[in-house]
Every structure is written in structure tokens, then in C-alpha cells.
Amino acid sequence: MDIVAVKSLAAAIAIGAGALGPALGIGILAGKAMEAIGRNPEASGKIQTAMILAIAFAEAVAIYALVVALIIKFA
Amino acid sequence: MEISLKPEILTSFFGIPVSNSLVLSILTTLVLTGLGFFAVASLKVIPGKLQNAVELILESILSFFASALGSREQAEKFFPLVASFFLFILFNNWLGVLPGTGSLEFRHVPLFRSANSDLNTTFALALVSVIAIQWYGVRKLGFLKHASKFFNFTHGPIQFFVGILEFIAEFAKVLSFSFRLFGNIFAGEVLLLIIMTLVPLLAPFPFFLLEFFVGFIQALVFAMLTLIFLKVATETVEH
Numbered sequence: 001m002d003i004v005a006v007k008s009l010a011a012a013i014a015i016g017a018g019a020l021g022p023a024l025g026i027g028i029l030a031g032k033a034m035e036a037i038g039r040n041p042e043a044s045g046k047i048q049t050a051m052i053l054a055i056a057f058a059e060a061v062a063i064y065a066l067v068v069a070l071i072i073k074f075a
Numbered sequence: 076m077e078i079s080l081k082p083e084i085l086t087s088f089f090g091i092p093v094s095n096s097l098v099l100s101i102l103t104t105l106v107l108t109g110l111g112f113f114a115v116a117s118l119k120v121i122p123g124k125l126q127n128a129v130e131l132i133l134e135s136i137l138s139f140f141a142s143a144l145g146s147r148e149q150a151e152k153f154f155p156l157v158a159s160f161f162l163f164i165l166f167n168n169w170l171g172v173l174p175g176t177g178s179l180e181f182r183h184v185p186l187f188r189s190a191n192s193d194l195n196t197t198f199a200l201a202l203v204s205v206i207a208i209q210w211y212g213v214r215k216l217g218f219l220k221h222a223s224k225f226f227n228f229t230h231g232p233i234q235f236f237v238g239i240l241e242f243i244a245e246f247a248k249v250l251s252f253s254f255r256l257f258g259n260i261f262a263g264e265v266l267l268l269i270i271m272t273l274v275p276l277l278a279p280f281p282f283f284l285l286e287f288f289v290g291f292i293q294a295l296v297f298a299m300l301t302l303i304f305l306k307v308a309t310e311t312v313e314h
Contacts, residue, residue, distance in 0.1 A: 049143055053303070056296035060251060063258030070265070075080050 011073040018065020025058040078265055082193040083184040099176070100190035103166045136161065143299060144306055153305050156207055160200065161298035167191050168260060168290025172283060177268060191260040191293075194253065201252035204301045205245060212308035221308075248304070252297065259293045 033051040037044045082094035114129040122130060136158050141150035170176075171189025179186045190196050212221045223229075225245075227238035263286045270279050 045142070049299075052292070053296065053299055056255070056292070056300075060255040060258075063255055063262070066262050067254055067258045070080065070261070074078055 007072055011069040014072060015066055015069040018068070019062050022058050022062035022065075025061075026055050029054050029058060078268060080194075080261070082188055082195070085181055085184065085186070094193065094195075095181075095185055095188040096190045096193035096196060099170055099187050100167060100196060103163060103170055103190060106170075107162060107166060133158065140302060143302060149306065153211075153302060157298050157302050157305070160204065160301055161294050164191060164200070164256065164297055165291060165294035167196075168294060169287065171260065171264070172267075172286045172290060177264065189260055189264055191256050192264050194257045197253040197256040197260075198249070200256070200297070201249045204252060204297075204304075205249050208301070208304045208308050209245075211305055215309040216311065220311075252300070256293055256297060259289055263289055 029051060033047055036047050040047075082096040084092045084094050085098070086093050110125075110129065114126050117123070118126065137147075137150055137154055140154060140157065141147040144150050144153075167190040171187075171192065176187040176189055177185050209221070212224075225238045225242040227234045267279065267282055267286060270282050
């Protein structure tokens, strides 16, 4: 197979598989945060701040996968 | 349409290569210091419009940090460093969304490129952040107590390995900070470039909004993580 074709395929697989885990993680996080806000609407400011922080951590892993995919494709 | 991970070098200034992301980060520095300079040029007790706006921004950032930390005086202690991170990254990201970045060319190379889409910038910011965390920790606790968090000989073998893992995690923090910011902003640039190549007319509009939002969130996350690690580093650990 052509090296450019293999590179494109590799980049697609890297980001495709790498975005699966973080997406699930963020969904679970946000779901639990919604539950917590529903139970205690007064604390929603604190919960929201902590949720955004935790979502950024989970998203960072997806970004690592994206960086690997970009490196495969463009370098 | 060329997309390159490395920033392109434009010229050389007394032997130092000047890249297109350096141009935008110098512009951000000028904007921020100019704003600060003009805001305090004539301080009044009843503020004029510019001083009022700057005070509003800084007061809201300070109260946000105080509510995240729980203590206003700790927020005031960490405020200069963390608010500088926040404003610098925020203005870098927002200037990188303006039209002109990526499209204006200088000898076949884009003239402007978002400053945080350059791994050099984000790595430098991450290094400053992690070294500052260690510095604040050592200054508050003393060198031996701070090092005993990582090299823990008195609480048994499990705590020793936990300490070693924490030490490795400090280096992982540098990588994590820099790659999170770099990945988000660079991927945003690539996304905007591809959308404008495919459908230039009206479709880029929601993507510009997305990049605007992502820029704000990444600045916030960098500042908040630095703040929280600073708080953890300066608190005395009890078992």
C-alpha cells in the first residue's frame, strides 16, 4: 500500500479510537454533575466549576490522541 | 493548503529566528501592557471609563479565584501569576481567531499564526507554571518539607512509591499542560483552515464561535489547574 494512504488510515484510526474513552468519560462526568445539581441546586456554582475542571482533564487525553494523529498525518 | 506542526520562521532578528507565532504573542504582550499602562496612568478614586473596565475584569477574576480556593487572601497571593497566565493565554487565543491569521502571507508563509498553536509557547508556559508551583511550595514549607512530599522515607514502602509517582507526575504535568493547550488551539486552527477550504461562505461562522469559546475555556483551565496545584503545594500535608 501507498505510504500516504497508510498514513491517512493511521491518523484516522488514532483519533477515532482515541476519542472513544474521553467521550464516555465526559458523558459520565456531566451526568453525575447533573444529578448532583438536581439534588442540591444551591451548590450548582461549585459543582459547575469542578465539573468544567474535570472535563478539561478528560478532554486532554482526547487531545493527546489528536496530536498523535496530526503528527502521523503531517510530519 | 499547507498545515505544518512547526511554526514557520519569517526573518531573523539579531540572530534570533522570528516565527509567525512570535509576532502574535508580541502583539498580545503589547496589547496587555498598553492596556495596563493606560489604565493606571491617571488613577482616580472615582474611576474613569478605562480604569473602571479594567477594575471590573480584575475584580471578577479575583473573586472567581477566591471562590475556587475558598480564601480571599490566598487568592490575592497567587493572583499576579495566575491572572497573568489567564489573560496572556486568553488574549493569545482570541487574537488567533481574528481574520488575517493564516491567510495573510509573507514570502509564501502565513504572517500570523495563533501564539498557542506553537508548542514552544505552550511548553514555556507549562515550565513556568510547574517551576512556580515548586517555588511557592518551597518558599512556604521549606525545602526539606517540600521534598519530603516526594521522597517519603518515614511512612513505609507504599508511601515511598506513592511519593516517587508524585515526582514523576510533576514532569507529566509539564507535558500535560503544554499538550492540552497546544492540541486544542492547533486543532482549532486546522479545523478553521479546512472548513474555510471546503465551504468558505457561511459555514465557518459556528466554527469561529467554537474557537472563541475553546480559547476562553483553555485559558480558564490552565489558570485554574495552576491555582489548584499551587494550593495543594502550599498546604501542609497531614496523614
